[in-house]
Amino acid sequence: MEETLFDEEFFNYYFIDNFEGIFLVLVSKEQRILDVLVQKLLKYADFVENRVTSSDEWIKNIIREPFEFIDGVWIDPDFHEINTSGIVIKLTPGLAFGTGLHDTTKLAAELLRKYLKPGDVVLDLGCGSGILSILAKKMGAGRVVAVDNDPLAVEVAKENAKKNGVDIEIRQSDLFSNVTGKFDLIISNIIAEILLKVLEQVKDFLNFNGKVIFSGIVDSKVDLFTQQKVVEHRRKNEWNALVIKF
């Protein structure tokens, strides 16, 4: 199902796994979009229900308690007191992808932690909720630029950056169209086909020795990247993430 959703470039979904079973929830303001997706997903599902809810409500329905996103990094959907020596990210994803529950975000975050050096200049291409940019900043990055082509994601990422008290340059951009400057790390968790487009331009935006972290690549698409100089390859379930140097 996730592969179908990624192919459709639909990222606003989440799973609820409880005693009644595993539920896939699709979130959109447009019924038309949901209807098309439901048709494509029906073959995997036993039951489909449409429920209308407000954007503030839906996220509160799933993530109420803080959870450990990756080792030592906690996501707090509200304002809890978390007793940890690690990092806490306050996050209300709203309608943007990037709750921290998805394997692709976890893979990207783990690699970000491994490859980020203090003061690095970072570009987050397809920032969604801003989760990876906020993490980068909290781990000691210097300048962080976060872009998304979805205006809603830009809005949500700005809100989340403010909530975490971090200074991130967030703006709308179709890939690099509204990006200037050079970066030590470029991180992007989008589908493989779009990552290939990123590759066409990425060199112009990398500092000497700069690296690219790609996530969101399903098993069947990993071969599209075999020509690249892959420094590290990680996998969780059917998802792959790569660190590439040039």
Ligand SMILES: C[S@@+](CC[C@H](N)C(=O)[O-])C[C@H]1O[C@@H](n2cnc3c(N)ncnc32)[C@H](O)[C@@H]1O
């Ligand atoms: C899978 S989400 C990743 C969100 C977040 N970075 C994370 O890792 O959880 C992909 C994001 O890329 C954005 N996106 C897709 N195509 C894009 C493009 N051409 N330019 C910029 N952003 C894009 C989507 O709007 C979405 O917010």
